[in-house]
Amino acid sequence: MGIISLERADHLYWIGRYTERVFTTLVTFFDFYDQMIDMDLNAYQDYCKMVSIPDIYGDSGTFSKRYLFDKYDPNSVYSNLERAYDNAIVIRDEISSYTLAYIQLALDHLQAASGSAAPHYDLQQVIDDLHAFWGCVDDRVDDEEARNIMKCGKYLERLDLYIRLGYPDRDIERGYSKFVNRLDKVHLKYHENCRRKLDEIVGSGSVKERKDEAVAAVWNFF
Amino acid sequence: MLLDLVDHKESINRLLARYGVKFGIYKNNVFHEQLFPFDPIPRVITRKEFDYLNRGLSQRVRALNCFLADVYSERKIVKDGVIPADFIYSSKGYLPQCEGITPPKKIYSHISGIDLVQGRDGDWYILEDNLRIPSGASYPMIARDLTRQAAPEAFTRRHVLDNRNYASMLRQTMDYVNTGGINVVLTPGRYNAAFFEHSYLAERSGAVLCMPQDLAVEDNKLYYRSYEGRKMQVGAVYRRISDEYLDPLCFLPESLIGVPGLMNVYASGNVAVINAPGNGVADDKGIYYFVPHMIRYYLGEEAILKNAPTYLAFYEKDRSFILEHLNRLVVKDVSEAGGYGVVFGSNLSAGELQKLADAIRTEPRRFIAQEVIDFVDLMIVDGNEQVPRKADLRAFVLAGEETQVWPSGLTRFSRNPDSFVVNSSQGGGFKDTWVLSH
Numbered sequence: 001m002g003i004i005s006l007e008r009a010d011h012l013y014w015i016g017r018y019t020e021r022v023f024t025t026l027v028t029f030f031d032f033y034d035q036m037i038d039m040d041l042n043a044y045q046d047y048c049k050m051v052s053i054p055d056i057y058g059d060s061g062t063f064s065k066r067y068l069f070d071k072y073d074p075n076s077v078y079s080n081l082e083r084a085y086d087n088a089i090v091i092r093d094e095i096s097s098y099t100l101a102y103i104q105l106a107l108d109h110l111q112a113a114s115g116s117a118a119p120h121y122d123l124q125q126v127i128d129d130l131h132a133f134w135g136c137v138d139d140r141v142d143d144e145e146a147r148n149i150m151k152c153g154k155y156l157e158r159l160d161l162y163i164r165l166g167y168p169d170r171d172i173e174r175g176y177s178k179f180v181n182r183l184d185k186v187h188l189k190y191h192e193n194c195r196r197k198l199d200e201i202v203g204s205g206s207v208k209e210r211k212d213e214a215v216a217a218v219w220n221f222f
Numbered sequence: 223m224l225l226d227l228v229d230h231k232e233s234i235n236r237l238l239a240r241y242g243v244k245f246g247i248y249k250n251n252v253f254h255e256q257l258f259p260f261d262p263i264p265r266v267i268t269r270k271e272f273d274y275l276n277r278g279l280s281q282r283v284r285a286l287n288c289f290l291a292d293v294y295s296e297r298k299i300v301k302d303g304v305i306p307a308d309f310i311y312s313s314k315g316y317l318p319q320c321e322g323i324t325p326p327k328k329i330y331s332h333i334s335g336i337d338l339v340q341g342r343d344g345d346w347y348i349l350e351d352n353l354r355i356p357s358g359a360s361y362p363m364i365a366r367d368l369t370r371q372a373a374p375e376a377f378t379r380r381h382v383l384d385n386r387n388y389a390s391m392l393r394q395t396m397d398y399v400n401t402g403g404i405n406v407v408l409t410p411g412r413y414n415a416a417f418f419e420h421s422y423l424a425e426r427s428g429a430v431l432c433m434p435q436d437l438a439v440e441d442n443k444l445y446y447r448s449y450e451g452r453k454m455q456v457g458a459v460y461r462r463i464s465d466e467y468l469d470p471l472c473f474l475p476e477s478l479i480g481v482p483g484l485m486n487v488y489a490s491g492n493v494a495v496i497n498a499p500g501n502g503v504a505d506d507k508g509i510y511y512f513v514p515h516m517i518r519y520y521l522g523e524e525a526i527l528k529n530a531p532t533y534l535a536f537y538e539k540d541r542s543f544i545l546e547h548l549n550r551l552v553v554k555d556v557s558e559a560g561g562y563g564v565v566f567g568s569n570l571s572a573g574e575l576q577k578l579a580d581a582i583r584t585e586p587r588r589f590i591a592q593e594v595i596d597f598v599d600l601m602i603v604d605g606n607e608q609v610p611r612k613a614d615l616r617a618f619v620l621a622g623e624e625t626q627v628w629p630s631g632l633t634r635f636s637r638n639p640d641s642f643v644v645n646s647s648q649g650g651g652f653k654d655t656w657v658l659s660h
Binding site for chain 1: 239240241242407411412417421422424425429430431432433435436446447448449450452454
């Protein structure tokens with residue numbers, strides 16, 4: 001219908017952020033999990049520092065369980081996926097039941113994997129659901145502005161995590177380019193100084209040297 | 223018959239879970255969202271039987287609409303002594319703020335949910351009318367869609383009328399009264415018990431699902447506001463918010479889920495509100511008794527569908543009868559809904575019966591009593607076996623250009639073998655309702 005309320009724009013944006021947070025977190029988590037199998041049992045501590053979450057876990061086994069599946073841990077993957085669902089369910093009419101179903105499926109699969117001895121294997125299904133979710137967004141969300149707002153959230157979250165987790169410059173540049181491409185197509189109000197700062201840092205390939213500034217610019221962007 | 227569907231129970235319920243077919247319930251003030259248990263064996267209604275129900279239900283809703291128009295304007299039915307004034311003006315559903323307001327196209331109850339049961343004698347009995355914000359149509363609608371996916375063969379040999387047209391019927395109903403602008407479904411939000419329905423009906427009918435804060439009144443018109451400052455006029459609001467919370471400037475001032483000024487816009491004829499505020503006076507359990515009288519009074523016809531035999535404690539003669547036969551009657555508190563405030567005398571101890579009798583004597587207007595209808599059981603799948611359970615039918619009647627009954631309905635059943643209470647809030651499940659094309 002071509003008109004998006006403030007409330008709805010907010011939900012669209014945060015669906016993008018939370019689904020991407022779950023997606024990138026899971027993908028990255030597997031790298032750390034791999035290290036924790038037999039190389040560095042404390043690798044999770046670095047991970048917590050990188051994404052600025054408190055280390056409430058104590059050991060790698062507890063981290064693997066709680067960080068993925070604990071609904072009472074506000075930083076867990078499960079909690080973030082629930083927040084994606086909370087934002088999605090209130091705009092079913094915008095994104096369609098088909099699209100919403102992939103978040104529900106991701107939640108169901110995440111829950112089903114909670115007892116698994118091989119989370120890497122079982123959580124692949126959650127990643128697949130999220131891929132399907134974004135495919136469905138392109139196919140089923142008719143309103144272009146709505147799609148673009150969702151993708152603004154998605155790519156800003158990706159940028160944030162890529163910077164924090166030390167992804168290669170090329171990935172960060174690509175993520176930032178996708179973000180500004182969507183940003184220029186919507187009417188979201190943002191802080192222009194943050195954009196200038198990110199243009200400068202990402203454009204000069206100095207994210208690693210100026211990581212704190214980049215993280216702050218993303219944090220304060222909207 | 224229909225046993226082929228039993229094997230598909232699990233796959234259908236899996237699909238229902240996938241699409242989030244849930245309802246909310248508050249327990250100890252904490253919100254829980256749960257799947258609405260679905261039984262795959264449908265209630266089946268023949269075309270002939272449906273035609274009969276269609277005539278009876280349409281007649282009833284036409285009369286109820288006449289009653290609402292009358293009671294908020296000339297009140298002829300009171301002046302002519304058909305319904306005592308007490309029953310209208312003491313009803314919690316009667317809203318003086320609605321006096322003199324004529325809704326677009328003079329339709330008050332656009333979507334009516336009428337609860338019926340079928341007695342063992344084959345007759346249908348009306349249990350209650352729901353003319354405020356009856357919910358439930360979305361469940362059989364989506365269940366049909368998903369059952370057809372999971373068990374297509376079940377439909378190839380049978381001739382079942384498609385019920386997936388509910389959303390288009392709803393759309394037509396909204397369009398008919400729309401005063402110019404978009405259609406919206408106004409929901410109080412995610413933590414409402416029927417939120418699934420709000421969101422699903424919005425999606426399927428093409429209306430915009432909106433929260434109260436998305437709407438604003440300006441120049442006595444209602445607008446949907448965009449995040450970048452544009453606005454779009456709203457012509458019809460299918461509101462899923464109770465009357466008392468709808469507009470804090472008119473009803474409860476503490477309401478945070480209303481739209482300030484909405485009632486003025488509505489009263490000026492600048493927006494249609496579906497269903498009209500004030501309808502509660504017509505679905506009051508006490509007014510129920512008078513519906514056959516209304517049909518006679520407004521339409522000059524005899525009621526096609528029967529009420530359950532009902533006694534009004536308000537009338538002395540009825541009150542004596544109720545008190546004398548309390549142990550075999552079902553007593554309903556007219557101020558309660560959702561299956562609450564319904565008491566079967568046969569389940570009460572002597573002390574409890576005495577307490578109830580005292581309450582009836584003290585506040586007779588608050589209670590009605592009905593004969594317990596021995597209504598038919600329907601088979602449900604329980605584990606590996608099929609067992610009989612009590613079930614009712616909520617039929618949906620849509621009043622737009624014409625008044626018509628949706629060829630389906632929500633069949634609710636009790637999962638407890640000893641209970642007549644079918645409400646989802648009290649653990650009941652639901653079935654699809656098939657209307658055969660012959």
